Amino acid sequence: MIDDKNINEWLTRFFNGDTTCDEEKALFAYFRQTNIPSSVEQYREMMKWYDTGLQREYNEDEIQQKKLWILKPIYRYISLVASIVILFTIGLNIIKVEKRNRELIELYEIYEGSYVMENGIKNTDLSEILSEVQRGEYLVNRAFEESLQQSLDGVEDPMERKCIINMMLNE
Numbered sequence: 646m647i648d649d650k651n652i653n654e655w656l657t658r659f660f661n662g663d664t665t666c667d668e669e670k671a672l673f674a675y676f677r678q679t680n681i682p683s684s685v686e687q688y689r690e691m692m693k694w695y696d697t698g699l700q701r702e703y704n705e706d707e708i709q710q711k712k713l714w715i716l717k718p719i720y721r722y723i724s725l726v727a728s729i730v731i732l733f734t735i736g737l738n739i740i741k742v743e744k745r746n747r748e749l750i751e752l753y754e755i756y757e758g759s760y761v762m763e764n765g766i767k768n769t770d771l772s773e774i775l776s777e778v779q780r781g782e783y784l785v786n787r788a789f790e791e792s793l794q795q796s797l798d799g800v801e802d803p804m805e806r807k808c809i810i811n812m813m814l815n816e
Contacts, residue, residue, distance in 0.1 A: 647675045649682050656688065669695070789813075 647655050655672055658664050664672065673696035675681070676689050753771055760767050761774040768774050793813050800806050 647671055652682065652685050656685065 652675065655664070655668070655675075659669065659672055673692055676685075676692035677696070681689065752775065756771055756775065756778050758769075759771065759774065759778045760769045761777050762768075771778075793810065796809050796813060797806055800809060
């Protein structure tokens with residue numbers, strides 16, 4: 646039987662691995678008592694741990710830390726994927742902007758010198774007049790096609806048709 650007088654002997658046997666399962670159960674039961682000598686109080690938590698099958702009680706901070714430790718690789722993976730998506734999106738936008746800039750440069754070269762008269766004022770700012778210039782170009786092309794079609798109406802001879810087309814295109 647374990648009591649306050651022989652507890653140190655039992656602890657020595659326990660730490661040396663000389664106790665049986667039943668003796669260890671008796672030792673754990675001893676440490677479940679409320680009043681034990683202060684000289685062995687330091688072993689109470691350890692014996693409680695052994696008694697509960699080596700189960701550890703976690704406080705809230707430890708549980709939170711453990712959750713974060715488990716989630717860190719997931720967060721890293723998500724961060725990596727998000728970074729790649731962001732960089733890919735930025736790259737695509739840069740390509741789109743560069744393409745649009747090249748198209749604008751080509752348009753400026755094509756329509757260089759164009760202007761629109763508005764209320765007697767000549768506007769040469771292509772960024773402001775581009776849509777009007779393009780609309781005018783469309784109307785001219787449409788009128789040319791209509792004129793060409795009218796000129797070819799009733800002409801059946803292929804050589805004559807080719808001659809009319811060449812004249813209208815100034816070739």
